[in-house]
Amino acid sequence: MSWTVWLSPPEMSSVEREMLLAAFDSGWVAPAGPDLDAFERELCAFTGAAAVVGLSSGTAALHMALMAVGVGEGDEVLMSDLTFAASAFAATYLGARPVFVDSEPQSWQLDPELVEAELAARAARGTLPAAVVAVDLYGSVCDGTSIATSCARYGVPLVEDAAEALGAGRDGIMAGRFGRVGVLSFNGNKIVTTGGGGALVADDVELVDRVRHLSTQARRPVPWYEHGEVGYNYRLGNLNAAVGRGQLATLPARMQQRAAVRAAYERGLADVPGVQFQVVPTGCRPNHWLTTIELHPRTFGANSVEVLAALRAAGIEARHGFQPMHLQPVFAGSAPVTAGGTSVAARHFQRSVSLPSSGLLSGDDVCWIIDTVLSARH
Numbered sequence: 244m245s246w247t248v249w250l251s252p253p254e255m256s257s258v259e260r261e262m263l264l265a266a267f268d269s270g271w272v273a274p275a276g277p278d279l280d281a282f283e284r285e286l287c288a289f290t291g292a293a294a295v296v297g298l299s300s301g302t303a304a305l306h307m308a309l310m311a312v313g314v315g316e317g318d319e320v321l322m323s324d325l326t327f328a329a330s331a332f333a334a335t336y337l338g339a340r341p342v343f344v345d346s347e348p349q350s351w352q353l354d355p356e357l358v359e360a361e362l363a364a365r366a367a368r369g370t371l372p373a374a375v376v377a378v379d380l381y382g383s384v385c386d387g388t389s390i391a392t393s394c395a396r397y398g399v400p401l402v403e404d405a406a407e408a409l410g411a412g413r414d415g416i417m418a419g420r421f422g423r424v425g426v427l428s429f430n431g432n433k434i435v436t437t438g439g440g441g442a443l444v445a446d447d448v449e450l451v452d453r454v455r456h457l458s459t460q461a462r463r464p465v466p467w468y469e470h471g472e473v474g475y476n477y478r479l480g481n482l483n484a485a486v487g488r489g490q491l492a493t494l495p496a497r498m499q500q501r502a503a504v505r506a507a508y509e510r511g512l513a514d515v516p517g518v519q520f521q522v523v524p525t526g527c528r529p530n531h532w533l534t535t536i537e538l539h540p541r542t543f544g545a546n547s548v549e550v551l552a553a554l555r556a557a558g559i560e561a562r563h564g565f566q567p568m569h570l571q572p573v574f575a576g577s578a579p580v581t582a583g584g585t586s587v588a589a590r591h592f593q594r595s596v597s598l599p600s601s602g603l604l605s606g607d608d609v610c611w612i613i614d615t616v617l618s619a620r621h
């Protein structure tokens with residue numbers, strides 16, 4: 244289906260085009276090359292991490308991250324219930340079982356108090372998880388400071404899934420930098436895209452070098468094909484990296500544009516009864532990847548399904564917020580850790596709508612989208 248307005252289309256300028264053509268003309272059409280090396284260096288400088296390895300997807304980066312922190316067969320991994328499935332799939336690739344933890348009611352991010360309580364209870368039982376995966380949702384950032392403190396208290400490694408949050412920050416720390424390892428995605432719908440790709444960031448240079456080795460088919464540096472262990476073909480291509488370099492250079496400007504789009508939505512919708520925007524916690528600077536609202540059906544006068552139908556009929560691409568992992572058929576039977584038995588994530592799924600969030604939307608586009616949302620009321 245082709246939409247008049249897309250949810251989060253790639254935003255390319257002449258910068259990305261020129262860098263891609265220069266890489267093409269250089270002959271480095273391979274999963275290695277100078278643009279990949281430069282992109283990794285630029286990501287280090289941008290995030291402040293000591294080391295970065297460019298990978299073929301955020302999912303591959305999550306797989307490598309969990310493997311690198313020691314997750315294996317039969318382990319449990321505590322993670323955000325409200326996320327994209329890749330966060331949980333990565334644990335299952337390693338034979339581990341994801342244990343889903345609920346969100347805070349306003350920011351919808353992983354609830355740090357639930358993480359602390361669950362780790363404390365498990366420490367008392369002697370069943371600590373092998374890792375915690377904290378997801379940064381919709382371009383905002385989870386309370387990584389509190390979650391990292393809890394993880395450190397119990398000696399559990401923290402992986403931050405910042406796939407959606409490159410450029411965002413909280414408490415003066417960049418998204419992806421709270422845990423032992425951070426994961427980024429450059430999927431086509433992300434704020435920085437390489438047409439598909441991801442990265443793993445960390446201060447532990449040895450860990451990143453090990454992931455670089457494993458993700459390059461674990462090939463030993465000898466002049467013939469030699470492998471001492473099972474490897475993966477997970478590296479980012481040089482042409483993709485060239486596009487990523489151009490995207491990274493323009494990220495600050497595009498974050499400002501997306502912030503302006505969210506502000507325009509707020510001007511039109513924040514005072515409408517029954518509309519709740521994702522709350523930005525104090526000290527958090529989102530990249531505004533996806534502006535997402537929750538609708539209280541009775542107060543607003545329409546539910547999320549009706550609003551999405553009105554948007555679809557107008558040719559506007561919008562989405563439900565994430566379906567929590569504990570409600571996914573593939574993870575059927577996994578009871579989430581919640582406060583008092585009510586799932587914030589399940590409520591979010593029922594009520595949420597992610598609105599078109601491209602920084603290239605005009606004021607008129609946003610007004611039209613707002614009018615269409617309001618037209619669904621009965």
Ligand SMILES: Cc1ncc(COP(=O)(O)O)c(C=O)c1O
Pocket residue numbers: 300301302303326327329330378379404406407427428429430440441
């Ligand atoms: C939270 C989250 N984690 C992981 C991923 C997976 O990244 P990729 O699509 O690059 O594999 C995504 C999105 O695609 C995501 O939103």
